[in-house]
Amino acid sequence: MSRPNSQDRNLRERADKVIPGGMFGHQSTRLLPDDYPQFFSRAKGARLWDADGNELLDFMCAYGPNLMGYADDAIDNAYVTRMRQGDTMTGPTGLIVDLAEQMTALVTHADWAIFCKNGGDATQIALMIARAHTGRNTVILARGAYHGAAPWCATRPVGVTPGEKANQVFCDYNDIASLEAAAAQAGDDLAAIFAAPMKHDTFTDQALPDPAYARRARDLCDAAGALLVVDDVRAGLRIARDCSWSTVGVQPDLSSWGKCFANGHPISALLGSEVARRAAGRIFTTGSFWYQAAPMAAALETLRRVRETDYLEHIEGLGERLRRGLAERAAAAGLGLRQTGPVTMPLFLFEDDPDLRQGFFWSSEMLRRGVYVHPWHNMFLCAAMTTGDIDQALDAAEGSFKALRGQLGSLGPVEKLSFLTA
Ligand SMILES: *Cc1c(COP(=O)(O)O)cnc(C)c1O
DSSP: OOOTTOHHHHHHHHHHHHSGGGSOGGGOOTTSOTTSOSOEEEEEBTEEEETTOOEEEESSGGGTTOSSOBTOHHHHHHHHHHHHTOSSOSSOOTHHHHHHHHHHHHSTTOSEEEEESSHHHHHHHHHHHHHHHHSOOEEEEETTOOOOSSGGGOSSOTTOOGGGGOSEEEEOTTOHHHHHHHHHHHGGGEEEEEEOSSBOOTTSOOBOOOHHHHHHHHHHHHHHTOEEEEEOTTTTTTSOSSOGGGGGTOOOSEEEEOTTTTTTSSOEEEEEOGGGHHHHHHSOOOOTTTTOHHHHHHHHHHHHHHHHSOHHHHHHHHHHHHHHHHHHHHHHTTOOEEEESOTTSOEEEETTOTTOHHHHHHHHHHHHTTEEOOSSSOOOOOTTOOHHHHHHHHHHHHHHHHHHHHHGGGOOOOGGGGGGTO
16 A cells, blocks of 8 residues: 555656556546555455555455456456457457347347447447437436546536537436426437436445336337437446346346456447347447457356356345445444445445545545445445455454544544535
8 A cells, every 4th residue: 555665656656757647537546545555466356456465355346347256267268268369350250249149138128239348338329329210319317327438428527518518418316307307308309318227326325226217217218219228337237137227127228238247358338129220230330449359258258157157146145244244333333334225236425424534534444454445436246255255344344433433533524525515
């Protein structure tokens, strides 16, 4: 961690000179406690080693991509074997057809697939197809929902023109009246409703989808001839072996996938139903690396495990054990801990902690005890975790809650998060 003369400190000093802001994007530790490592050297199973060799039980799972465990032998062997036979070539391999067959067989609504690299590619293609299909422009988005970092969905206005954000109407997640008001505002220009499968925004409690809200989104799209898009890039395969909204009985026309379906290898997908096939064939979308064969081999092995193992029930059981154990230990320490979202994608926020001073302190204490948790972003469980790992996390949590209890009156404000309470 960031001790003087540590590898992490040395790398940060060098990075400050050659990488804007020292690090960019979601993996920058700029908004994490100061002792969080920025650099890592390796990972295996549920564990990470930072650049200084400290071992950490990792509840971030690479911000989602790690589903079956880091450096999984079978998945990585599939990747490496294929890579050595040719990876990015003048055309795709047959694996692209195998993978499209597998994904459309797994995901109920899907009849076709387009493969790309990042989740943001898939959400952008969804937007283009909805506009091509309807000949209209307006999309409804939930306020605060993340769909990628391209200008149309960027979460910060810097470097983005108003034109790139045009034709967007916002509603509040799970609020049917605001969804209906947004649809009324879109009027006869509605191309799509973009739905997050659950509310998994940063700095705020998560929420599962209200089935009535999901059904209303479907009905409004049907009434308008618009397309319903579920952005399953983050939640996909951690809630269901299908599109996440299958759990509330609603099928979208398009769903975007990424992060974990090749267990960390670079591939994402847009899946679509029959109604959108023609428009999908009319847009032009591509990328130099989108036909790469090795990530497809890794995806096929990951999906085999999805179909043939109890990975989902396993992480659900672990998630319940973690949630129950944390609730007991927080209560015993006299602390109010809110645990929201599905147990496989937990978020922890403390009561009466608007600038996260309690969350920061507790997370640092967890890190000192060898457990990497995030103070304001949802976390992820992976199938390589064991009940022993959960119990290790619970032991760390017990000590960390006690330490927090002891310091509660003397915690200072978290300067780097002052925007939360400004
Ligand atoms: C991460 C994410 C994206 C963007 O995926 P990238 O691979 O980072 O481009 C889109 N939607 C959701 C819900 C995400 O969590």
